[in-house]
Structures are given as structure tokens and as C-alpha cells.
Amino acid sequence: EAGVAQSPRYKIIEKRQSVAFWCNPISGHATLYWYQQILGQGPKLLIQFQNNGVVDDSQLPKDRFSAERLKGVDSTLKIQPAKLEDSAVYLCASSLVVGASGGAVYNEQFFGPGTRLTVL
Amino acid sequence: GESVGLHLPTLSVQEGDNSIINCAYSNSASDYFIWYKQESGKGPQFIIDIRSNMDKRQGQRVTVLLNKTVKHLSLQIAATQPGDSAVYFCAETYTGRRALTFGSGTRLQVQP
Numbered sequence: 516e517a518g519v520a521q522s523p524r525y526k527i528i529e530k531r532q533s534v535a536f537w538c539n540p541i542s543g544h545a546t547l548y549w550y551q552q553i554l555g556q557g558p559k560l561l562i563q564f565q566n567n568g569v570v571d572d573s574q575l576p577k578d579r580f581s582a583e584r585l586k587g588v589d590s591t592l593k594i595q596p597a598k599l600e601d602s603a604v605y606l607c608a609s610s611l612v613v614g615a616s617g618g619a620v621y622n623e624q625f626f627g628p629g630t631r632l633t634v635l
Numbered sequence: 636g637e638s639v640g641l642h643l644p645t646l647s648v649q650e651g652d653n654s655i656i657n658c659a660y661s662n663s664a665s666d667y668f669i670w671y672k673q674e675s676g677k678g679p680q681f682i683i684d685i686r687s688n689m690d691k692r693q694g695q696r697v698t699v700l701l702n703k704t705v706k707h708l709s710l711q712i713a714a715t716q717p718g719d720s721a722v723y724f725c726a727e728t729y730t731g732r733r734a735l736t737f738g739s740g741t742r743l744q745v746q747p
Contacts (some may be wrong), residue, residue, distance in 0.1 A: 519678070546733065548734060555643055555740075556739060556740070557724045557726070557737030557738055557739055557740050558679065558724075558735075558737050559737070560734045560735065560736070563733070563734045570733075570734075571732075571734055606678050606679070608678070610733070623681050623684075624681070624735065625681075626678030626679045626680070627678050628676065628677055628678050629677075629678050
């Protein structure tokens with residue numbers, strides 16, 4: 516089974532420039548997550564999709580970050596304009612859908628290798 | 636809650652010893668906990684999970700202990716091997732949320 520794919524693996528940009536990251540989840544995984552991992556810290560959720568709908572974007576800096584998953588499969592995360600503090604690894608993860616009631620069943624999240632962004 | 640800081644706490648052990656990595660969580664509503672292993676340049680990899688109705692769960696060479704009273708989680712690795720060297724994160728979530736809140740991580744270094 517192929518894992519979560521992300522591209523590019525590395526990106527270096529100057530502040531105020533724009534950048535986009537791409538994620539292809541595991542086939543059949545309806546839930547997709549974007550996490551930001553700053554050096555020395557654990558990943559922090561930015562946005563969660565179920566199919567093509569947003570479930571949770573409460574921690575997404577919406578003035579500069581945007582994400583979409585138009586067809587419910589691949590997703591892109593964009594930063595415009597980038598700031599120095601956006602330097603981090605951006606991780607994409609996917610999981611199977613939990614029951615509609617959201618009951619006490621949890622599906623394992625599978626993470627991609629991440630995109631390391633450096634903002635100069 | 637989230638931790639800050641550029642320097643991860645480090646646990647250094649000898650090959651063959653047992654390792655214990657600890658984690659404190661803050662959300663009393665969390666009912667599902669996971670340990671992840673992250674090697675350099677890779678995404679986090681699932682190790683073992685535990686639900687809040689359990690105190691202990693064992694896997695292959697790993698054991699997770701949960702103390703809900705003090706909101707503490709630990710990961711025990713038996714007979715630690717060089718391949719276990721990585722950063723280990725605990726993560727928590729609660730019914731209905733699914734997305735994970737990660738702890739600050741511990742770097743495990745295994746000396747041959």
C-alpha cells in the first residue's frame with residue numbers, strides 16, 4: 516500500500532513570497548490533515564478535511580494560509596505572503612473515516628514525509 | 636497543551652537497556668492516546684495506542700502506561716536497539732475530534 520505522498524520535499528523562499536504544498540493521501544482515506552511542525556516541537560494541526568469539506572481550521576492563520584481539497588482526494592496548502600516564522604516542516608496525514616456519529620472509534624493517522632520550508 | 640523550545644529533552648540509554656519516555660497531557664477530556672516515533676527527515680510513525688478505559692497496553696517490545704489521575708502517559712521500550720533512536724511524541728485526542736494534539740517530544744539516543 517502506497518503511503519501519503521507530499522511534494523516538494525524542500526522549499527526555500529524569501530519572506531513575502533508565496534508557496535504551495537501538495538499532498539496525496541492514501542487511497543480511500545476520506546480524512547486529511549495538515550500539520551505544522553516547528554523545529555523542536557510536536558506537530559500542530561492547521562486544518563482537517565473530511566472528503567472535500569473542512570472539519571476544523573481553527574488554528575489556521577487565515578490571513579495568509581489557505582488550503583483546499585476540491586475533489587476530496589489531493590490537497591494543497593498555500594502560504595501568501597510567507598513570514599520568517601512560517602519556517603517549519605509541513606506534514607500531511609490521512610485516515611479512514613470514523614463512524615458518522617463520531618463515536619469512540621479512532622482510525623490511525625498515516626503521515627507523509629513532510630515538506631521542509633525555509634523562509635529567508 | 637503545547638510545549639515550546641528549540642531543545643528537546645534527550646534520553647540516552649545503552650543498547651539492550653530498557654527505556655522509559657514520559658509525557659504529561661493537559662486535557663481532561665482526552666480519551667485516546669498515541670505514541671509516535673519520528674526519525675530524521677520522516678513523518679511521525681504510529682507505535683502504540685491506548686484508550687482511557689485502560690491503564691496499560693503492550694505491543695512488541697513496547698508498553699504504554701496511562702495514569703488518568705495525574706494525566707501522565709509513559710512509553711516503555713524493552714531491550715532498546717540502535718534502530719529505536721528517534722524523537723518520540725505522545726499525542727492525545729477525544730471522541731468526536733480525531734485530530735491530534737501532540738506533546739513536545741523526547742529524543743532517544745541509543746548508545747551501542
